[in-house]
Amino acid sequence: PLLRERFAARENFTLVEADALEVDFCSAVEPAARARVVANLPYNISTAILQRLIARRRCVSEMVLMLQREVVARITAPPGSTERGYLTVLVEAFCEAEALFDVPPGAFRPVPKVWSTVARLRVRENTPPGADKPLLWRVVSAGFAQRRKTILNNLRAAHEDLRARVESAGGASSVLEAAQIEPRRRAETLTLDEWLRIARIAGMTDAGE
Structure with a gap:
């Protein structure tokens, strides 16, 4: 693959070819280390991948993700917003989430029908008591x-x-x-x-x- 050839000389590069809905993300991280995840997630499975990343938060310190704009609106929705849902509460329990900037459809080829937003999720050092129940x-x-x-x-x-x-x-x-x-x-x-x-x-x- 192109990536393997391009970064073959880098000792700190490892290419993992796997299904993001099945791979153990922590297996790619050194023991006791915590990784920063930077990704443009496939929009049709972005929620499922995000939930898997949160479940494996012990090896993740921060996530910078490009998501469909509506998904970011949901995960950052305050109490009282109609956008608020299960995913909002899940992210809130384990991360500090913020929308960074929007990306218009014209930034991609082919041009999609939806806007995107880059969001940062910092994994909380201390989760609220009972959040893991x-x-x-x-x-x-x-x-x-x-x-x-x-x-x-x-x-x-x-x-x-x-x-x-x-x-x-x-x-x-x-x-x-x-x-x-x-x-x-x-x-x-x-x-x-x-x-x-x-x-x-x-x-x-x-x-x-």
Whole structure:
């Protein structure tokens, strides 16, 4: 391949030919080291790759990524924005994200139909307590399952295992009351701290979650 030939003399260059949805990113990083990831991700699988990078954040310090502009709007959306969703909360929990600059369609050949944005995601040195608990992400997923519904109704309609957990904690109304969250609010209005409070209260019956 052209890249292998062009950089053959560089000792610090390694070409890995693999599926980005399957490769172990950390295997390309020296033990105990943390890499900076700079990439123009394929837009149709950019969310999946981003989630894999976050899951392997132990070997990543920072990501500078070119993404579809709408994706960057989602991952940087503040509470109250209709762009806010599961991916927003995930990125917020583990990274500090910022949009750097837009790239117009005319910068590419062939010219795409969408705008792009370069974003920087710095991996947090200290993640909020509870952010790595699977229960939190089940709660967030349930909360955004039907965006037009309130957080109360979405928790009541959650998957059976989460619904049982919420019921064992006193029911959705009691959990939200204990978390000091108005039950008529919608998921996009909640802050990361509020999601963490819901998960913490719902998980009090099982400290392992």
